[in-house]
Amino acid sequence: MISINNLNFHFGSRIMYEDASLHIKPKDKIGLIGLNGTGKSTLLRLIVGEYKPDSGSIQMSKETSIGFLNQDLLSYETHESILSVAMQAFGEAIHLQDEIDRVLVEFENNFHDNLVDKLATLQERFEALGGYTMQAEAEAILEGLGFSTEELQQPLASFSGGWRMRVMLAKILLQKPSLLLLDEPTNHLDLPSIKWLESYLERYEGAVVIVSHDREFLDRTTNMIVEVSGGKLNVYAGNYSFYVEEKELRNEIQKGAFENQQAQIRQAERFIERFKAKATKAKQAQSRQKMLDRMDRIDDVAPDAAKVNFSFKFNTQPGRHILRLEHMSKAYGNKVIFRETNVHIERGDKVALVGANGKGKSTLLRIIAGTEPVNGKRELGHNVILSFYAQHQLESLNVENDMLSELQQAGSKKSEMELRSLLGSFLFTGDEVFKKIKVLSGGEKSRVALAKTLISEANFLMLDEPTNHLDMQSVNILIQALEQYEGTFVVISHDRYFVENVATKIWYIEDYQLKEYPGTYHEYEAWQEKREKGSKKEVANTAAAPKAEKQPREKSEYTQLSNQLKQVNRQVNEVEKEVQKLEQKLAAQEKQLADPQVFGDVEKLQKATSEFDKIRMQLDEKQEEWEKLMLEAEELETKMAD
Secondary structure: OEEEEEEEEEEOOEEEEEEEEEEEOOOOEEEEEOOOOOOHHHHHHHHHOOOOOOEEEEEEOOOOOEEEEOHHHHHOOOOOEHHHHHHHHHHHHHHHHHHHHHHHHHHOOOOOHHHHHHHHHHHHHHHHOOOOOHHHHHHHHHHHOOOOHHHHHOEHHHOOHHHHHHHHHHHHHHHOOOEEEEEOHHHHOOHHHHHHHHHHHHHOOOEEEEEOOOHHHHHHHOOEEEEEEOOEEEEEOOOHHHHHHHHHHHHHHHHHHHHHHHHHHHHHHHHHHHHOOOOOOHHHHHHHHHHHHHOOOOOOOOOOOOOOOOOOOOOOOOOOEEEEEEEEEEEEOOEEEEEEEEEEEEOOOEEEEOOOOOOOHHHHHHHHHOOOOOEEEEEEOOOOOEEEEOHHHHHHOOOOOEHHHHHHOOOOOOOHHHHHHHHHHOOOOHHHHHOEHHHOOHHHHHHHHHHHHHOOOOOEEEEEOOOOOOOHHHHHHHHHHHHHOOOEEEEEOOOHHHHHHHOOEEEEEEOOEEEEEOOOHHHHHHHHHHHHHHHHHHHHHHHHHHHOOOOOOOHHHHHHHHHHHHHHHHHHHHHHHHHHHHHHHHHHHHHHHOOHHHHOOHHHHHHHHHHHHHHHHHHHHHHHHHHHHHHHHHHHHHHHHO
């Protein structure tokens, strides 16, 4: 489909890619990962032809069509409705619709056979292009991405940048290109929309390349990870979780090889130093030196995960009660956000506020911060010092300051060494701390603003979408910082990995009330799915009630079957993961058997064949186990339906 061969590309003197190669096949679902600045977005622009390689080639078949979602699309403006903008994807079908309408008008005055034939041809082509269902399809995708039915006729210009990006994503999805290139598609989506997109991409028939910092999203949408590192494209044949395990294994092997080679080098260097001046050993010393000169040096493993080596402490301890909101109500005109709800925050609470956009999450954070007027009683606790981080606060950074000066002026009274250590934790090292704020990227500004928030001596933090525009390493740093933070915080985020690792309570907004789930995000998600299934079943049972002839099943019996089914489904998922791993191991072993160095050596071939047979036997056993579990699940579902 697309073949990238020996790609070389430079930005000025900076090497982005050096002899990099990658092959994208139909139906590949690729997650493109790497540190900020390594060239992920650059590779997408090279593929679409916006940039030209310095050398090497990017080849694709003539039939390949590409849809590219990128941040530049935020600047697109029009007063057309969002439905009309999305339906621009059906350019030919819309043109045919206009032709059909003209022919029908002509029929009123000039009815003849040629016109009938023309209309039949137009309608046949229109149907083949999905013309009769295109509006319904566009509406379904827009609503899946979070728009209400009423909003579909509103002009694109009336929406904020994030919502406009959703419209452009809908347009690209409706085009159904053979290759989707998605650059940070979850940045402007809320959790329900992310889940919808995951489900859509899982069914998508074409190939997909996704740049994302969202681990959960990559886990659920990809079957291959390509890591951009050192100007190369390193391929891992699995999702993100597989990549983490496999990279650790590769690093162990590389570390061992590096240490062995270093030991050989040290031994050779000692021999050379000792005997180079002795006539009887000089020739051997020269031979060893030539060996060292010709040796392909193995690189040491570069540390991936930056560690936070800064203590986020505050001097003022708050009282037990951080904040109380009693009988709170909030509305914008006729739009009700909260109605007579209560909010209690206690010292040490680690809260994540989740849910769909437009429900009032950011409004609630502003109410808690005291920057949004509200009806009801707001009471801030004793000795509470709060600090509020939101994306718009990036604008409050003094663009003429360098990073170090900006933090020095934050009033924390920390030393330059402490501030340098903090900036180092956020991946700014050496002289980078003297960079002006105005030359930083959006992600770099986010890191500076987060660092400024964390040193503010606040014992109560409010963080609104802090992971937006951060790469995975920066998200890890923020997780570490919040894990060691001894104060209280409320965070809004759609990054499920981040929320799972920092929050012990989940807040959600339902029926104009703030509600709490006392557990982790994954526990909350499982609980919500159970609620939704129960609600759908109740609706289905209510609709079918007049036709029901069977006596209702005993609740305890149904619950028992349901629990058995859940247990079996969990086992199915576990076995499927094991099957996937064994299939990958078998494929790797097949590749080894095809290696000339292996099949040309009898001993190596016997060992590799034995290992291949062992893995294949394990795979057969697991596949048999999976089939039995699937039959068991089917029987349980049948019993529950009876």
